[in-house]
Amino acid sequence: MSFPISFEFFPPKTPEGAEKLRVVRQALYARKPQFCSVTYGAGGSTQEGTFGVVKAILDEGVDAASHFSCVGATKQTVRAQLQQLKDMGVKRLVALRGDLPSGYGLGGEFHYASDLVTFIRDEFGQDFHIEVAAYPEMHPQARSPEADLQAFLAKVKAGADSAITQYFFNADAFCRFQEDLQKRGVDLPVIPGIMPITGSTQLMRFSDACGAEIPRWIRLRLQGYGDDVASIRAFGLDVVTQMCEDLRRRGAVGLHFYTMNQSAATLAICDRLGL
Ligand code: FAD
Numbered sequence: 642m643s644f645p646i647s648f649e650f651f652p653p654k655t656p657e658g659a660e661k662l663r664v665v666r667q668a669l670y671a672r673k674p675q676f677c678s679v680t681y682g683a684g685g686s687t688q689e690g691t692f693g694v695v696k697a698i699l700d701e702g703v704d705a706a707s708h709f710s711c712v713g714a715t716k717q718t719v720r721a722q723l724q725q726l727k728d729m730g731v732k733r734l735v736a737l738r739g740d741l742p743s744g745y746g747l748g749g750e751f752h753y754a755s756d757l758v759t760f761i762r763d764e765f766g767q768d769f770h771i772e773v774a775a776y777p778e779m780h781p782q783a784r785s786p787e788a789d790l791q792a793f794l795a796k797v798k799a800g801a802d803s804a805i806t807q808y809f810f811n812a813d814a815f816c817r818f819q820e821d822l823q824k825r826g827v828d829l830p831v832i833p834g835i836m837p838i839t840g841s842t843q844l845m846r847f848s849d850a851c852g853a854e855i856p857r858w859i860r861l862r863l864q865g866y867g868d869d870v871a872s873i874r875a876f877g878l879d880v881v882t883q884m885c886e887d888l889r890r891r892g893a894v895g896l897h898f899y900t901m902n903q904s905a906a907t908l909a910i911c912d913r914l915g916l
Contacts, residue, residue: 645675645895646916647706647805647832650902652679652690661902662694668904670703672911675895676733678706678772683739684713688722692729699730706772707731710739711751711760719757720764727768735772735805736761736796753792758799773797775804775831777818778811781852790821797829804829805897808836808853810880812887819892832895833888837906838877841866874906882913889914 648669653659666677679694681687691707698705707726711719726734738754751757758771773796776789783789793804809815815833822831836853838844841863848855855863859880866872885896896916898907 643673644889644916645832646672646911647674647676647678647895647897648900648907649678649680649834649897650694650900652682652687652694653902654690658902659694663697665900665902665904666698666701666703668908669900670701672908672916674703676704676706678708678733678735678897681708681710681737681739683710683741685718685722692725695726695731696729704733705731706733706735706770708735708737709757710737711749711754711757712739713741713749714751716750716760719751719760723761723765723769727765731769733770733772734761735774736801737774753795755792755795755799758796758801762800770802771800773801773804775806775818776852777806777814778809778852778854780807781850794825794827797827801829804831806831806834807851808834808899810856810859810884811854812884812891814854815888815893816891830894832897833885833893834897834899835881835885835910836899837881837901837903837910838863839874839901839903839906840870841873878906878909878913882910885910885914 650662653662677698679691681691695705695707736754736757738751738757751760754773758773761769761771775793779786779789783792806815819831822829845855845860862876863873866876900907
């Protein structure tokens with residue numbers, strides 16, 4: 642069997658974005674992904690767009706995972722939305738807490754992703770394969786690495802089937818996370834989330850917000866290239882490909898690409914990896 646890969650998209654906001662994403666999907670399908678996933682705006686803000694792209698992927702004959710975040714939601718709405726996904730033929734979910742934009746009260750009936758996983762298993766049994774999020778470099782709001790690991794283990798105990806990590810640029814963090822799980826007898830597959838490097842400013846801003854560390858030497862090299870996008874991309878391709886090779890050598894059982902709705906950088910990495 643070929644090495645499993647998967648691709649993540651976000652729901653486009655315009656008809657032009659939707660058409661562009663359709664072309665991107667077709668280019669990426671040639672790499673035979675195990676599934677493609679679609680992100681979900683916290684508070685249900687992208688529900689229609691997310692479900693629309695998920696349906697398009699299924700109609701194109703590819704397995705689709707809908708991300709699903711529960712923060713701020715009621716059990717009643719979550720139940721109805723999950724039923725809608727089930728009726729569409731969705732068999733795979735990425736179950737998340739999510740983050741409410743500032744200004745929204747918390748007020749919902751779910752506090753953590755583990756509550757959502759429990760709810761899905763209680764209400765829908767084994768109808769869905771449930772992926773959850775993992776943070777090898779720790780979730781930014783976690784009290785401590787141990788507390789974050791315990792939060793992850795709670796999602797496993799609640800019934801998660803597998804996990805996808807936040808992206809990182811340090812393979813050791815991922816391997817250490819795997820070891821921590823093994824020491825606790827957890828053998829759930831954890832798939833590294835891979836962020837291709839296509840630019841510098843946005844990546845740095847985004848990484849600071851989500852707690853992904855850009856090692857100093859990578860940050861300095863990226864800053865040194867200034868506006869030279871070609872050099873940033875060539876350097877990014879080298880760095881990310883080498884990390885993927887390292888992860889495979891050290892036992893990663895798949896790769897999940899954050900495509901950012903672009904195909905070129907992800908395809909270039911797959912080419913180099915022979916995937
Ligand atoms: P949780 O697992 O609930 O953890 C959230 C925080 O609470 C952590 O700090 C954890 O340590 C802590 N915690 C958990 N349980 C407890 C407890 N019982 N007591 C005390 N503390 C606890 N965001 C989106 O809006 N849409 C998406 O589609 C999306 N997709 C993602 C996909 C992946 C693979 C990843 C890694 C992240 C994604 N995110 C997405 C971001 C995610 O929503 C945020 O990181 C969010 O802040 C946490 O969601 P979670 O499901 O990891 O939360």
